[in-house]
Amino acid sequence: MKIREIVPLLEAEILCCEDELDVEVYNACGSDMMSDVLAFVKDQTALLTGLVNPQVIRTAMMVDMRCIVFVRGKHPTPEMIALAEENRIVLLSTGLRMYEACGRLYVSHLAKEG
Amino acid sequence: MDEALKFHFVIDGDNFTSAGEASVEVKKKLRQLGFPPDVIRRVSIAMYEGEINMVIHARGGVADVLVYPDRIVIILEDHGPGIEDIDLAMQEGYSTAPDSVRALGFGAGMGLPNMKRYTEEMHIESTLGVGTTITMVVNVQ
Ligand SMILES: Nc1ncnc2c1ncn2[C@@H]1O[C@H](COP(=O)(O)OP(=O)(O)O)[C@@H](O)[C@H]1O
Ligand SMILES: [Mg+2]
Numbered sequence: 001m002k003i004r005e006i007v008p009l010l011e012a013e014i015l016c017c018e019d020e021l022d023v024e025v026y027n028a029c030g031s032d033m034m035s036d037v038l039a040f041v042k043d044q045t046a047l048l049t050g051l052v053n054p055q056v057i058r059t060a061m062m063v064d065m066r067c068i069v070f071v072r073g074k075h076p077t078p079e080m081i082a083l084a085e086e087n088r089i090v091l092l093s094t095g096l097r098m099y100e101a102c103g104r105l106y107v108s109h110l111a112k113e114g
Numbered sequence: 115m116d117e118a119l120k121f122h123f124v125i126d127g128d129n130f131t132s133a134g135e136a137s138v139e140v141k142k143k144l145r146q147l148g149f150p151p152d153v154i155r156r157v158s159i160a161m162y163e164g165e166i167n168m169v170i171h172a173r174g175g176v177a178d179v180l181v182y183p184d185r186i187v188i189i190l191e192d193h194g195p196g197i198e199d200i201d202l203a204m205q206e207g208y209s210t211a212p213d214s215v216r217a218l219g220f221g222a223g224m225g226l227p228n229m230k231r232y233t234e235e236m237h238i239e240s241t242l243g244v245g246t247t248i249t250m251v252v253n254v255q
Binding site for chain 1: 130131133134137138141151155158159162163166216218219220222223224225227228231
């Protein structure tokens with residue numbers, strides 16, 4: 001699925017790297033614990049999280065992820081947006097809760113991580 | 115032993131926000147040197163977990179990375195409290211981190227297991243009240 005397709009599915013707002021929306025993601029991972037993300041996730045995974053601090057962006061950088069979705073209407077700080085911008089990571093924000101955001105991606109056949 | 119490229123970093127123990135910057139730097143260097151993406155990812159994840167641990171458990175420390183053509187060696191040294199029971203610390207889910215750290219997305223007790231998962235070799239030397247040195251080796255296949 002292209003990141004572009006995630007936007008309407010999650011009624012998400014695009015926060016940066018709009019020119020990277022055609023990047024493909026093959027699965028998604030929802031977590032607020034960064035070590036869990038680092039344990040199992042591969043590149044081309046979208047990360048859904050309610051956690052807001054620069055380590056979220058750095059975790060994505062470590063595994064070469066290209067898309068982070070902040071759930072429950074959370075917004076990253078300008079510092080986080082700058083870091084994501086520099087590393088070509090698309091940041092999205094959705095008002096949906098984690099459960100529903102993951103559920104919508106799951107039923108639209110974005111495979112689960114693992 | 116063949117010549118190694120050496121990188122040295124000081125990890126600031128008072129700044130959670132900047133934790134991980136050394137790992138990012140190593141990742142960039144390894145990319146410039148043309149190492150395979152899988153090797154780069156394993157090195158950077160292992161070092162990142164170690165860097166975070168030094169900040170949340172040990173008031174910072176130093177990191178040295180030795181880059182050989184066939185392997186990358188990461189040495190993390192701190193003068194924190196030390197690890198009382200290394201076998202216990204290595205278990206998935208074991209953590210002494212306070213809730214304040216868990217609220218920052220770490221402290222799930224998966225850091226040391228991740229470091230082991232992504233490296234070929236990992237040695238922990240730790241003395242209570244003196245500090246901890248962790249050496250990890252990632253082979254370049
Ligand atoms: N550098 C260190 N200095 C002192 N204690 C450490 C260090 N690294 C890890 N530990 C101990 O080992 C435990 C497990 O570490 P880890 O698996 O990374 O989990 P977490 O960091 O989530 O607690 C920590 O909770 C801590 O008690
Ligand atoms: Mg840890």
